[in-house]
Structures are given as C-alpha cells and as structure tokens.
Amino acid sequence: MSNDYTNLSKEFAEGRARQTQAQRAEVEHGSTVGLPLFYRYVIIDTIFDPSIIDDKKLDYWEHTLGVANIKHAAVAPRNSVIARRVKSPSSSPADQPLVLYPMLPPTISLPCKPGEQIWVMFEDPAGTQNDLGYWICRIVGPSFVEDVNHTHAPREYDPSFVPGTKDRFDGNDASKYEFRNGKIGEIDGERYTVGSTATLDGDEDEYKKLMRQSDGGRLESYEPVPRYRKRPGDTALEGTNNTLIVLGRDRAGASATYVDGDNGLIPETPSSDSVGTGTGCIDIVAGRGQTSSTGGTVVDNDLPAQELGKSKKELVEQEGDPDFANDRSRIMISQRVKIDERLELELFNVTNFDDVVDSTNGDGAIVLKSDKIRIIARSDVEIIVPTFTRDAEGKMIQVEDTNKWGALILKSTGDIILRPSEIGFIKLGDEAADKAVLVTDVPASTEGGAVSAPPLISSMGGMLVTGATNQGKYAKKILAT
Numbered sequence: 001m002s003n004d005y006t007n008l009s010k011e012f013a014e015g016r017a018r019q020t021q022a023q024r025a026e027v028e029h030g031s032t033v034g035l036p037l038f039y040r041y042v043i044i045d046t047i048f049d050p051s052i053i054d055d056k057k058l059d060y061w062e063h064t065l066g067v068a069n070i071k072h073a074a075v076a077p078r079n080s081v082i083a084r085r086v087k088s089p090s091s092s093p094a095d096q097p098l099v100l101y102p103m104l105p106p107t108i109s110l111p112c113k114p115g116e117q118i119w120v121m122f123e124d125p126a127g128t129q130n131d132l133g134y135w136i137c138r139i140v141g142p143s144f145v146e147d148v149n150h151t152h153a154p155r156e157y158d159p160s161f162v163p164g165t166k167d168r169f170d171g172n173d174a175s176k177y178e179f180r181n182g183k184i185g186e187i188d189g190e191r192y193t194v195g196s197t198a199t200l201d202g203d204e205d206e207y208k209k210l211m212r213q214s215d216g217g218r219l220e221s222y223e224p225v226p227r228y229r230k231r232p233g234d235t236a237l238e239g240t241n242n243t244l245i246v247l248g249r250d251r252a253g254a255s256a257t258y259v260d261g262d263n264g265l266i267p268e269t270p271s272s273d274s275v276g277t278g279t280g281c282i283d284i285v286a287g288r289g290q291t292s293s294t295g296g297t298v299v300d301n302d303l304p305a306q307e308l309g310k311s312k313k314e315l316v317e318q319e320g321d322p323d324f325a326n327d328r329s330r331i332m333i334s335q336r337v338k339i340d341e342r343l344e345l346e347l348f349n350v351t352n353f354d355d356v357v358d359s360t361n362g363d364g365a366i367v368l369k370s371d372k373i374r375i376i377a378r379s380d381v382e383i384i385v386p387t388f389t390r391d392a393e394g395k396m397i398q399v400e401d402t403n404k405w406g407a408l409i410l411k412s413t414g415d416i417i418l419r420p421s422e423i424g425f426i427k428l429g430d431e432a433a434d435k436a437v438l439v440t441d442v443p444a445s446t447e448g449g450a451v452s453a454p455p456l457i458s459s460m461g462g463m464l465v466t467g468a469t470n471q472g473k474y475a476k477k478i479l480a481t
Contacts, residue, residue: 038119040139041083042200044097046112046216047076061099068096072132077101079109081135086117086153086199103134110137111240114210114217115179117153117199144175144310149225149240152207154199157183160191161311175311177301179207208303222305226289226296226320229255246283250274250337253321274362280335287328293318294326329370339365352430381410387421414449420477429481436474 044065047053053074062070067082079102085095100120104110112118112135119136141151144161155161158180163173176184181204182197193204200206211217221241230236234248256267269275289295296319297309324330324343338358340346349356375381384407387399399405403422410416418426427433444453 038121038136039133040086040088041098041100041118041120041135042086042210043112043114043116043118043216044082044084044210045114045214047073047080047082047099048078048216048219050076050078050080061097066096067099069098069132072099072101078106079112081112081118083118083120083135084200085120087201088199098133100133100135103136112138112216113150113220113240114214115207116151144312147225147308147310148227148238149307150211150220150222152179154180154182154207157197159184159186173313175299175309175314177299177307177309179211179302180204181206211303222303222307224289224296224298224306224308226294226308228288228320231255242288243286244283244288246281248281248283250279250281250334251283251322252324252342254318255321274334274337278336279362281337282333283322284331285322285327285329288320288323290326290328291323292316294321294323296320324369327369330367332365332367334365334367336362337365338362339367343367343369354431377410377412379412381408383408424477426478428479433479433481435480437478437480439473439475441473 053076058070058073061067061073061082065082067073073082076099081100081102082097083100084097100118102109102112103121117139119139120133121136122131122133124131138151139153140146141153142156145151145153145155155178158176158178160174160176176191178184180193181200181202183194185192185194195204198204198206202209211220211222223241225240225242228236228238228244228246230246231248231251234246236248237245250273252270252272254270257270258265258267260266273279293316296316297314298306299309299314301307339362340349340356340358346358384405386402387404388396389399391397406421406424407419408417409419420426425433438456440453440456442454444451
C-alpha cells in the first residue's frame with residue numbers, strides 16, 4: 001500500500017497522474033471518456049465589484065486580455081471571473097480567456113483568487129469558445145499542494161515535495177515554495193521551469209503577476225493559515241484568512257487520539273471532550289494557531305510572502321486544533337459542556353463564589369472570548385437571570401414571581417441599574433462581602449449628572465459634614481468587602 005501511495009505521489013510530481021488514470025480507464029473499460037463534464041481553468045482576474053465595469057474596463061478586457069465572450073462582461077454578476085483554460089494536450093492554442101459566471105447564487109459566494117485553478121462547466125461542451133460558462137469551485141490538489149489561503153496547482157508537478165531516498169540521504173529534501181508556470185526540471189542542482197509544460201500563456205512568473213498585478217490579486221493577503229482537521233460528522237466553513245465556523249460536537253483540542261491496531265492507527269474521542277450525545281456545538285473562531293504547537297510550520301515563498309509548510313517533514317501534530325487559551329477571538333454555542341473547566345475558570349469560581357460551578361454532566365453555554373469585547377445597544381442592554389426550579393421529571397420551570405429575579409440593565413439614558421432579587425444582594429468584591437454601606441435618609445439629588453445630599457451626623461451628634469441635621473442609615477441590598 002505504501003508503494004502505491006509513493007508511486008501516485010511521484011506521478012503527481014512528474015505530471016503523469018491524469019495520463020496514467022486515462023490509461024487505466026482504457027484498460028479497464030475498453031475506451032477513454034469522451035468530452036469532459038468539467039474543464040480546468042486558471043483565474044486571470046475576478047469581477048468582485050460590477051459597478052466599476054465601464055467602457056474603459058471592457059476595452060481592456062477585450063483587446064488586452066483577449067476575452068472572447070465579452071458580450072457577457074458588461075452584465076456580469078458579482079463573483080464572476082475572467083479565466084483561461086489550463087494548457088494541456090486536450091486544450092487548443094486558440095483558447096481565449098472567458099467571462100465565467102458563478103455556478104452558485106450570491107447567497108453562497110465561494111472565494112476565487114487570481115492564479116488559482118477552478119472547475120468550469122458549459123451547458124454545451126462542444127461550444128465552449130464563445131459561450132457562457134459557470135465556475136463551480138477551486139480545484140482541490142494533493143495534500144502537499146492544498147492551501148486554504150492560496151493553492152498553486154502546478155506544484156503537484158514539483159519533485160521537491162516528493163523527494164527520493166537519495167535526496168533525503170543527501171539532505172536535499174527541502175520543499176521549494178515557488179509559483180512556477182509548469183513542471184520543474186533540474187540540471188546540476190539548478191532548478192528550471194520546463195517551458196513546454198506551461199499551464200498558462202506567458203513566462204515562468206505568469207502566476208506571480210496575476211497574484212500581484214490583477215485587480216483581485218491586489219486585494220488579497222497571502223499568509224499562513226493552519227489546516228483544520230474536522231471530524232466526519234462536522235460541517236466546517238473555512239475562510240481563506242484564518243476564519244472558521246464549525247457545526248459539530250464539543251471539542252477541546254485534537255480531532256482524535258490514536259491507538260495502534262491491526263489495521264493501523266485507530267481513532268478514539270479525546271478524554272478532554274464532552275463524551276456522549278447531547279454535546280452539539282457551534283464554534284466560530286478567528287485567528288487560530290497563535291502558538292508554535294497549533295500554528296503549523298511557516299515558510300517563505302518566492303512571491304515573496306509567507307505560507308504554511310505542507311511537506312510531510314513540516315507537519316505539526318496539533319496544527320489547527322482549537323486552543324481556548326490562545327485563539328484570538330471565539331464565539332462558542334454549546335449544547336452541553338463543562339464550560340468553566342474548558343476555560344480554566346474553575347479555581348477562580350470555587351475560590352470566590354458559592355454556586356458558580358460546572359454541573360456534573362455539564363451545562364448549555366455560550367462563550368465570547370477575545371482581546372476586547374464591545375456590546376453596543378441603541379436602546380438598552382438587559383441581563384436577566386430568572387429563578388428556576390425543577391419538576392418531578394427534572395424539567396426546568398421558570399418562577400413567575402419576578403421579585404425573585406436578578407437583573408442588570410443599561411439604559412439609553414445612561415442609567416445603570418443593578419437589581420437583586422428580594423432575597424438577594426448586590427455584592428461588591430466577592431461572595432464574602434459583608435460590610436454595610438452607610439447612606440443618608442434624605443433622597444439624593446441627581447440633577448445634571450451630579451449627586452448631592454445633606455451630610456450625615458454621628459450618633460454622638462457630631463456632624464460628619466457641616467450643615468447636616470439628619471442621621472445616616474445603612475443602604476439596603478448592598479454589601480462590600
């Protein structure tokens with residue numbers, strides 16, 4: 001099995017994989033497949049803002065880029081692309097760039113970056129030169145090529161990503177992160193681009209020109225983004241600049257731990273996760289991989305920029321895993337989790353509060369964590385904790401008597417109201433707050449945002465502040481440490 005994997009990797013690196021697959025199809029089925037359902041195209045530019053399409057732009061696309069179906073350009077919807085068919089034995093030298101509409105509606109807009117290769121479909125495969133085509137998605141490459149930030153498809157022909165035994169023995173097995181236009185050859189240790197294998201018209205730096213000089217390329221940020229390893233049942237939506245939404249189960253770190261078995265490594269759910277049913281979780285995170293253990297290997301490429309290292313020797317075990325301590329910003333909605341244990345708040349809560357602890361089997365929880373958090377309301381913010389009881393079946397029943405509820409309210413007038421329940425207190429400090437706050441019996445004045453009140457008089461008749469005739473009393477519901 002390992003030999004088959006190695007041979008397939010070499011076929012990719014030497015540009016023989018698709019040819020070999022066609023030969024196998026002919027042997028197994030007696031004939032090769034006819035016209036393809038999907039065509040490989042390279043994005044030349046993106047039409048992300050149709051409002052800038054004018055006569056000058058149309059003239060440039062038609063006479064400089066040579067767009068064949070220019071009639072579709074003036075009314076192209078957002079997220080359309082201008083793309084050229086990837087050069088191959090089955091493509092024609094006469095193939096010109098085309099305007100391609102997105103296959104998916106604007107409610108689901110997939111990323112499309114100049115220099116990346118995409119799958120394209122035509123309603124009439126025999127008339128692709130001037131007809132309107134639809135791009136579906138970026139083409140997925142081998143593991144040593146695939147990058148969520150930017151995938152350079154021609155690297156699948158680069159032998160530096162699949163070094164031989166001699167290269168590894170000689171220490172010449174470092175992968176080369178280049179954006180060449182075609183296969184790589186080597187003479188006396190010097191690498192060069194094989195011109196006859198170019199996948200795009202132009203010189204060997206044609207891809208780098210697209211990434212830096214095209215309209216869409218100028219807006220891109222080329223950066224290392226750690227890979228996320230999802231579990232089989234998860235739905236993961238990943239952005240190209242280190243953003244991620246996962247609809248899955250509660251997860252503290254790695255997707256699995258492994259034990260050795262007869263058929264290789266066998267995955268098991270990590271003990272740090274909430275095990276069992278009822279642990280559904282929506283995890284929204286930006287800025288994973290902030291440490292060396294979760295960030296993966298960062299390498300320099302010839303753009304020049306940095307990207308994620310993808311060769312086998314550069315893999316990091318915990319790359320891309322959730323890191324609740326260091327990931328930059330996170331919103332987590334969990335069906336059931338021991339949230340204080342997960343966020344390492346147990347010691348703080350147990351030390352300072354009587355009943356702010358995780359339940360034995362976990363609780364539903366929502367987490368917001370970031371460097372800075374802003375909550376802005378145009379009318380008011382209300383945080384209410386009603387009192388609940390449980391019936392005989394364990395169902396939560398909300399107590400109807402609102403005098404038993406506690407609330408924090410921020411009003412648009414600027415008032416901040418802390419309202420404890422009829423048997424509760426506002427505690428300043430911690431759970432042990434037991435010092436009464438002394439106040440005057442006469443209502444204070446709050447005109448103009450300033451507080452004023454008569455001074456207090458001690459029990460011996462001495463005035464604490466001159467001009468006072470009244471005595472003080474203790475405020476209700478407020479305790480301080």
